[in-house]
Amino acid sequence: MKTKLNMIYWKGKKYWVGKLLERPDIMTQGETLTELEENMKEAYMLMTMEDVPAKHKVKKLELAV
Numbered sequence: 001m002k003t004k005l006n007m008i009y010w011k012g013k014k015y016w017v018g019k020l021l022e023r024p025d026i027m028t029q030g031e032t033l034t035e036l037e038e039n040m041k042e043a044y045m046l047m048t049m050e051d052v053p054a055k056h057k058v059k060k061l062e063l064a065v
Helices: 033-049
Strands: 007-011 016-020 027-030
Antiparallel strands (some): 016 027
């Protein structure tokens, strides 16, 4: 399963900084833009999958809202 998210980012004094528009609580930095992207992926997985065991299942749900 792939998730597409939007990252806003900017160059600070020393590091590239970014956060996810859909999850503004997830913010990280990197020395390069590539490192920022990798750090963001890792931060997202840590924040969203922290309490999920390694052996888990995925099921798609359809919600009427």
